[in-house]
Every structure is written in C-alpha cells, then in structure tokens.
C-alpha cells in the first residue's frame with residue numbers, strides 16, 4: 001500500500017502560508033485543508049453559526065478546538081481516497097496537534113508520512129504584508145505591491161471584487177501575532193524533535209520561497 005503524504009504549514013500571520021500552499025498543492029496534486037478559508041466560508045454564508053464565528057475571526061482570536069477539530073475531521077473524510085493533504089492554519093495549539101496525529105493514526109495506522117514547513121517572518125514585514133493584502137471569496141490572495149491583481153479590485157481567477165480582511169487591521173494583526181507566539185511556537189518543538197521540520201526564510205520573493213520549499217521537500221523524497 002502506498003503511504004499517504006501529509007504536510008502541515010506553520011508561520012505567523014501573513015508569512016505566506018496560503019500563497020505557498022497553493023503552489024505545493026498544484027505540484028504534488030494534494031488537496032488543501034485551510035481552516036482559515038473554511039471558517040471564512042462559513043462566515044460568508046451568514047448563518048447563525050457564521051455570525052458567531054465572525055465575532056471571533058474579526059478579533060483575531062482562536063475558534064474553539066471542538067469546532068475546528070470537527071471541521072478538520074469532516075474534511076479529512078472527504079479526501080480519504082486520495083494520496084494525502086496539506087494543512088494550512090491547523091493545528092494551532094497542542095490539543096489540535098494531538099487530535100490531528102491521533103486521527104491520522106486511527107485511519108492510516110503507520111501508513112503515512114507527515115512533515116511540517118515553517119515560514120519565518122519578522123513582525124515589521126508581517127504588518128507590511130497584511131496591510132497590502134487583498135483577498136477574494138474564492139480563496140485567491142493578492143498583494144498590491146508584491147503579487148498584484150491586474151485590476152486593483154478584481155480577482156484574476158473569478159472576476160469577483162477583492163476585499164480587505166477584517167482581521168488585517170494592524171491592532172488585530174498584533175493580537176494574532178501574540179496568539180501565534182503563545183499557541184503555535186511551543187508546538188513546533190515536537191516537529192523539531194522528530195527532525196520533521198523544514199524552516200524557510202519568508203523574507204524572500206514568492207518564487208524563491210517556492211523553489212526553496214520544493215528543494216527541501218525533494219531532499220526528504222516527499
């Protein structure tokens with residue numbers, strides 16, 4: 001039986017996880033499970049649940065583990081026939097990490113590989129990245145300077161109007177960085193200890209970071 005391949009992307013807000021995950025997904029033909037995108041999708045639906053989520057997302061706080069783990073489990077079930085997946089924005093704390101590893105083990109026994117990619121970036125650059133970010137509800141992400149859409153306000157992929165994420169306001173970004181330091185940085189140790197952590201400098205150009213990720217993945221025969 002061919003082993004399933006899973007990748008987990010870590011990095012502070014705005015470090016370029018979403019941007020890189022798209023490219024890795026295309027190259028390796030692996031689906032993406034992005035908890036941020038899935039939650040924003042629920043939010044856009046305008047359901048009572050979506051409205052409840054809005055107040056959490058717009059403050060940059062973490063959505064409760066029980067909700068996140070349920071969403072991830074549902075999405076993992078949908079992809080159980082394929083060769084693996086890429087996680088973006090999940091796990092975000094120790095409980096979620098344990099849930100992920102337990103779930104994969106239950107479904108695939110020892111028949112899977114899992115590695116983590118950490119994209120590092122300083123706080124100063126994070127703020128610059130997020131103030132210039134424009135997003136589309138289809139999931140595409142742009143930057144006014146570094147990855148501009150042809151027309152300032154329109155998505156290249158689906159022609160819809162681009163918008164600024166509510167949680168990209170500087171005061172909210174600062175809170176998200178604080179949460180990243182408190183919740184995610186401690187769980188990186190686990191990946192370091194099992195020599196499964198690929199560390200990438202997020203300050204470089206999008207294309208260079210992409211090449212660096214592919215090169216590191218090749219080294220481990222991913």
Ligand code: AP5
Pocket residue numbers: 011012013014015016017018019020035036037039056057060061062063064068088089090091092096129130132133134141142143144146147167176202203204205206209
């Ligand atoms: P989520 O959507 O996961 O947000 P995040 O982790 O803060 O990351 P971002 O999406 O802000 O940034 P990114 O690293 O993907 O950067 P991007 O590629 O867009 O989560 C949002 C919220 O949902 C959370 O705050 C929380 O409330 C909730 N949530 C999600 N998952 C959860 C979980 N597991 N548990 C609990 N709650 C959860 O790039 C940023 C910008 O820079 C773009 O404009 C891009 O074009 C540009 N750019 C990218 N790379 C480069 C480069 N190399 N050079 C120049 N510009 C670049």
